[in-house]
Amino acid sequence: MRLLCPNCGERDLREFYYQSTAEALIRPDLDAEDAVWDDYLHNRDNPAGKTEDLWYHEAGCNAWIVISRNTVSHDVLDAQLAARKRLSNEGKK
Amino acid sequence: MKLYRPLPLIPTGGVHVLELIAKSPLASLLPISCGSVSLSEDVVGCISLIASKKGQEAQLSGVLKAAHGMALPATNRVTGRAGARCVWFGQQYLLMGPEPDPSLNSVARLTDVSDGYAVVLAQGSEIEHVLARLVPVDVSRAVYKRGQTARTLIQHINGSLSRVSETAFQIIVFRSMALTLIHDIERAMQSVAARDRL
Amino acid sequence: MRLDQDSLVDQNFPIKFQFDGMSMTGFAGDTLASALLANDVRLVGRSFKYHRPRGIMSAGSEEANALVTVGSGPQQEPNIRATQLEIYEGLEVFSQNRWPSLKWDLLALNDLAAPFLNVGFYYKTFMWPKSFWEKIYEPVIRKAAGLGSLSGQANSERYEKAFAFCDLLVIGGGPTGLMSTLQAGRAGMSVILADEDNRFGGRLNSEKTQIGGVDADQWVNTIVRELSDMPNVRLMTRTAITGAYDQGTFGALERVSKHLSSPNKHLPVECFWRIFAKRSVLASGALERFIAFPNNDRPGIMTASALRTYINRYSVSPGRSVAIFANNDGAEQTARDLQAAGVQIAAYVDVRADARINGDFPIYRGASVCDTSGRLGLEGITVRHAGQEINIAADCLAVSGGWNPTVHLSCHMNGRPYWSESLLSFLPAENAIPGMVYAGAVNGHMSTRACLQSGVVNARSIMKDLGKSAAALKIPDAEDYAYGIGAIWSVSPSGKQRSWLDFQNDVTVKDIVQSVAENYRSVEHMKRYTTQGMAPDQGKNSNVAALAVLADATGKGIPETGTTTFRPPFSPVSIAAMGSEGQDKGFAPERFGSTHQAILERGAPMIEAGLWYRPSYFPRPNEKTWRQSCDREVMMVREHVGVCDVSTLGKIDIKGPDAGHLLDLVYTNKFSSLAVGKVRYGLMLREDGHVLDDGTTARLNHEHFLMTTTTVADSLVMRHLHYVHQCLHPEWDVSFASVTEHWTQFAIAGPKARDLLNGLLDQSIDNEKWPFMSCGQLNIMGISGRLFRISFSGELGFELAVPSRYGDSLFRILSARVEELGGCCYGMEALNVLRVEKGFITHAEIDGRVTAFDLGMQSMVNRTKDCIGKAASQRRGLNDVDRPRLVGLKPVGSVKQLTAGAHLFTLQDPAERIYNQGHITSVAYSPWFGYFYGLAFLKNGSERFGEQIKMVDHVRDIEAICEVVPPVAFDPDGGRARA
Numbered sequence A: 001m002r003l004l005c006p007n008c009g010e011r012d013l014r015e016f017y018y019q020s021t022a023e024a025l026i027r028p029d030l031d032a033e034d035a036v037w038d039d040y041l042h043n044r045d046n047p048a049g050k051t052e053d054l055w056y057h058e059a060g061c062n063a064w065i066v067i068s069r070n071t072v073s074h075d076v077l078d079a080q081l082a083a084r085k086r087l088s089n090e091g092k093k
Numbered sequence B: 001m002k003l004y005r006p007l008p009l010i011p012t013g014g015v016h017v018l019e020l021i022a023k024s025p026l027a028s029l030l031p032i033s034c035g036s037v038s039l040s041e042d043v044v045g046c047i048s049l050i051a052s053k054k055g056q057e058a059q060l061s062g063v064l065k066a067a068h069g070m071a072l073p074a075t076n077r078v079t080g081r082a083g084a085r086c087v088w089f090g091q092q093y094l095l096m097g098p099e100p101d102p103s104l105n106s107v108a109r110l111t112d113v114s115d116g117y118a119v120v121l122a123q124g125s126e127i128e129h130v131l132a133r134l135v136p137v138d139v140s141r142a143v144y145k146r147g148q149t150a151r152t153l154i155q156h157i158n159g160s161l162s163r164v165s166e167t168a169f170q171i172i173v174f175r176s177m178a179l180t181l182i183h184d185i186e187r188a189m190q191s192v193a194a195r196d197r198l
Numbered sequence C: 001m002r003l004d005q006d007s008l009v010d011q012n013f014p015i016k017f018q019f020d021g022m023s024m025t026g027f028a029g030d031t032l033a034s035a036l037l038a039n040d041v042r043l044v045g046r047s048f049k050y051h052r053p054r055g056i057m058s059a060g061s062e063e064a065n066a067l068v069t070v071g072s073g074p075q076q077e078p079n080i081r082a083t084q085l086e087i088y089e090g091l092e093v094f095s096q097n098r099w100p101s102l103k104w105d106l107l108a109l110n111d112l113a114a115p116f117l118n119v120g121f122y123y124k125t126f127m128w129p130k131s132f133w134e135k136i137y138e139p140v141i142r143k144a145a146g147l148g149s150l151s152g153q154a155n156s157e158r159y160e161k162a163f164a165f166c167d168l169l170v171i172g173g174g175p176t177g178l179m180s181t182l183q184a185g186r187a188g189m190s191v192i193l194a195d196e197d198n199r200f201g202g203r204l205n206s207e208k209t210q211i212g213g214v215d216a217d218q219w220v221n222t223i224v225r226e227l228s229d230m231p232n233v234r235l236m237t238r239t240a241i242t243g244a245y246d247q248g249t250f251g252a253l254e255r256v257s258k259h260l261s262s263p264n265k266h267l268p269v270e271c272f273w274r275i276f277a278k279r280s281v282l283a284s285g286a287l288e289r290f291i292a293f294p295n296n297d298r299p300g301i302m303t304a305s306a307l308r309t310y311i312n313r314y315s316v317s318p319g320r321s322v323a324i325f326a327n328n329d330g331a332e333q334t335a336r337d338l339q340a341a342g343v344q345i346a347a348y349v350d351v352r353a354d355a356r357i358n359g360d361f362p363i364y365r366g367a368s369v370c371d372t373s374g375r376l377g378l379e380g381i382t383v384r385h386a387g388q389e390i391n392i393a394a395d396c397l398a399v400s401g402g403w404n405p406t407v408h409l410s411c412h413m414n415g416r417p418y419w420s421e422s423l424l425s426f427l428p429a430e431n432a433i434p435g436m437v438y439a440g441a442v443n444g445h446m447s448t449r450a451c452l453q454s455g456v457v458n459a460r461s462i463m464k465d466l467g468k469s470a471a472a473l474k475i476p477d478a479e480d481y482a483y484g485i486g487a488i489w490s491v492s493p494s495g496k497q498r499s500w501l502d503f504q505n506d507v508t509v510k511d512i513v514q515s516v517a518e519n520y521r522s523v524e525h526m527k528r529y530t531t532q533g534m535a536p537d538q539g540k541n542s543n544v545a546a547l548a549v550l551a552d553a554t555g556k557g558i559p560e561t562g563t564t565t566f567r568p569p570f571s572p573v574s575i576a577a578m579g580s581e582g583q584d585k586g587f588a589p590e591r592f593g594s595t596h597q598a599i600l601e602r603g604a605p606m607i608e609a610g611l612w613y614r615p616s617y618f619p620r621p622n623e624k625t626w627r628q629s630c631d632r633e634v635m636m637v638r639e640h641v642g643v644c645d646v647s648t649l650g651k652i653d654i655k656g657p658d659a660g661h662l663l664d665l666v667y668t669n670k671f672s673s674l675a676v677g678k679v680r681y682g683l684m685l686r687e688d689g690h691v692l693d694d695g696t697t698a699r700l701n702h703e704h705f706l707m708t709t710t711t712v713a714d715s716l717v718m719r720h721l722h723y724v725h726q727c728l729h730p731e732w733d734v735s736f737a738s739v740t741e742h743w744t745q746f747a748i749a750g751p752k753a754r755d756l757l758n759g760l761l762d763q764s765i766d767n768e769k770w771p772f773m774s775c776g777q778l779n780i781m782g783i784s785g786r787l788f789r790i791s792f793s794g795e796l797g798f799e800l801a802v803p804s805r806y807g808d809s810l811f812r813i814l815s816a817r818v819e820e821l822g823g824c825c826y827g828m829e830a831l832n833v834l835r836v837e838k839g840f841i842t843h844a845e846i847d848g849r850v851t852a853f854d855l856g857m858q859s860m861v862n863r864t865k866d867c868i869g870k871a872a873s874q875r876r877g878l879n880d881v882d883r884p885r886l887v888g889l890k891p892v893g894s895v896k897q898l899t900a901g902a903h904l905f906t907l908q909d910p911a912e913r914i915y916n917q918g919h920i921t922s923v924a925y926s927p928w929f930g931y932f933y934g935l936a937f938l939k940n941g942s943e944r945f946g947e948q949i950k951m952v953d954h955v956r957d958i959e960a961i962c963e964v965v966p967p968v969a970f971d972p973d974g975g976r977a978r979a
Ligand SMILES: [Zn+2]
Pocket: A005, A006, A007, A008, A009, A057, A060, A061, A062, A063
């Protein structure tokens, strides 16, 4: 499999480290209810189709990347720097 | 088993009789060559990591140009030349050669990493075939031109790979992995050379 | 029998080789199969299950019978297809799966026992008693049924991996692939053309035919010459594309030196390529299939196309009197080639009553071969014709049941091939592999001209996609026959004879029928029940026929029955090639510190710590065991002073106005309040509340911190820091630099540590200016370094860092100096004893399941701020008093030894899993205290000091009574470190 890095371009899977779904970007407040933290830490969907994952280009540019891909076709649909995505989300709030 | 042998130490009121001797990570390993390809230590001088202060990238490029004669490289690019080079290094930049000018401190944060890396120059007409056995990136001349750099794997080692001429690449890895790096490249060199004789 | 005619073998160049110890001669250009046939060797192996005599049945990678073992000793390689093995001087080959010899195989008794060895036999028979399976049934079955074996010795031969990139990968170098490559090559695209054969041409190498008015091999040579001159085209022969994967990735196995008599030692045996292609043309052709008729597996029976290959390409006739059995028009060429070579045709049998075949030999239309005879090789066939059965003498039978397009690669990403009623074959599903098109015979183009045309058309469609252009290639004149075929899958036996489908796994028509009778009716169930299609040939020869038989037995049509899934690899790939980058020490990089050489010179054995190598202990001449050295080193540190290289601990420079904020979020405790010139111990959690890592962080400047990590967590913590910055707080202005390797750092520990330093530093230090947990920059012998007053031993301790280029030199000076002070260098063993005595934790304790609460460090989770893992760490389950919590243990019974990994039980409970109270993580013999001391996690341990507990090591069979004590045994007040 080859993944897209917004900095380095298309690269072999072996250069990347997988973290979790991109939901990890939305960290609950410290005083959020237990159920909210449960969902954040442990409860995951297992979609057949589009998914957004958080990958780290460890053997490359050290960027954290949100990659959307299709778990059925294995198509890589989009890749964004997590930092940029996070900042633009902040801007929208 | 070798016996430890105490060094003669004669303390003489504040005068150093002892001296710290510098040793390169590649000194005993290079140069080597095999077939058309050779490996040598790239003695680059000072190596500094440059991290732009937030929002200062444009200014940093100007200051760097004024101080050292090269602009800040774009993503996946190298600027400057042998002796004074700036390499895109992922989240930061690597200034190789000169001691960084103090003017850079206004727009960037500098970290001296001169002793943290082993820097190897790999050159020869078949260097691309050698790298094809080590690097999961297309380094053919048509797509990977002079001034191109990549942070990628060299066999199992995370490193930096820059094309510095038609037939030469600069490879940078952490100092501790110099032996493995040379071993892995040498194996690939031997294999490519052996194929030539087929 | 060798024929006297021109072909691709060079009869002026003889080559000697050995088969089962017998010397034989072949010629340059021969495969083992052609050379054996030339030497009239027909019996080459025994079948998998019944040990039936088997011969060569194909001429390519699809061979299911003629598998041999090459070489002996560590290099011995089993299951090599004789049809692909190029002979070379001195080649040694052994037949497989026979004992004691090929002709007298005692296990052929299995064949007589066939009624009992039916399908599902193993499943049904070897069910009980359960304990018999592992010790008796399986070893016996494995000896009786199986292919070749490995030597069991490590093989030092070199294998290799490599990467290649291209615009277009052309899979298959027959007429189709050559035209595609030429067309795309002329358009300037970067093209890789790969073929598993040792020369391009595909079927053209095996047929007597002309292209563009010249002999086919001449045409091939002209094209290949032009392609070799193109810098943008890479030609790869002996290279099988073995798998199609995501994003245009292909696996390919290149046989680099397997055909060489004495290859250069640096030359790999094989190279496993990962090819990344923007587009691909599948031009893999088609494979001729068998017909399942009774006793169709005797040596001497082969596909008609294989027979033509042996005659035309290798000048070998596999028989002197050859019969032909076919259901399609393609086989007619076989008769013509046999006649041209002067070989007698015993019979031409076509199942079609209206077959268009004429010739000066016996022709049986509307007929079938219904039996064969001959014990170790074919002697005759029985033809069922016009209600009669006729026996005909023949020593070779060429069979053509039609052609199966080689669709395998198109199925590797879940593509399901579709059934073509006109070809009676499966064709590849459209768009089954992103970027791949199908050209030539694989897509049902059965004539040479149609293939040439298809190669050009498909290359041009890709060129258009990628915006490339070149003049369209003219299609040369070539054979252009219309392919006709009549359906036949199996010939019913007149008696109890078996008709073989899967030669490699010994599966017969009857097995499939029985599978259906036992209700294994779906194709996937049938495959697993009968094992049809599971062998190395992956059903290349049998899948289509087997499912046609299945469809017949279930009454469903072939399209409804469908195929099983073709999975990679297309042909077997040796593990050595796939894992070549992991051979020997190639598994991972080795990391050596700047002091490595100097440490070796002092005779220290090295141990691995993550990827690093660190000294275990520094033996002195009178010391016979590691424990003697270790005990001495510990005591010298406690009483005098010791030096230890601690450079492998991760060091991360954290700079910027938000560095303090970042550290406050990453660590449980507060760092933004740390004064410049001070060091603080910090604990890091994962977001799920468990401990990630620990270490000290120094504040060197207002906006400059230096974090240390444990040796193994260096890159893990760096990744974590980037995560927190980029994913959680990209607005922060902070940057990280790994300086682990820039600095070589030495721990100098013991009552005389300051004395040692004061002899070397450019300015002297005292307790007032350099108190416990202080840090700063200073010079040593004129070189700028860093000093940290920290201690991992409980003694007065410093860590001194210099740029790594001086590491070797400084170590030599320190190690000489430390001895003058009555101290020594110490290694990992002593370091471990010193820290265990102090109750300091390492990753033996923080193993990923441990919380701050478990370590008794809950007070380090600051109440006034957030941190990663704080929310989770406050949850009830992670603060349960009954969780295993850190304690110290000392032996108080008659057994004095403690062992790491041992489990803890109360004195009255039996030492069984359900009574487990915890486990020991670290132990050390303390020369200071004179007994073993251990760190352990014990249920509610912090409330159980003074209690006696039983340690049981089930592995080493040790049981010891211990007293539970606080984890810090040595100098609990910490006075020595502050002295
Ligand atoms: Zn990247």
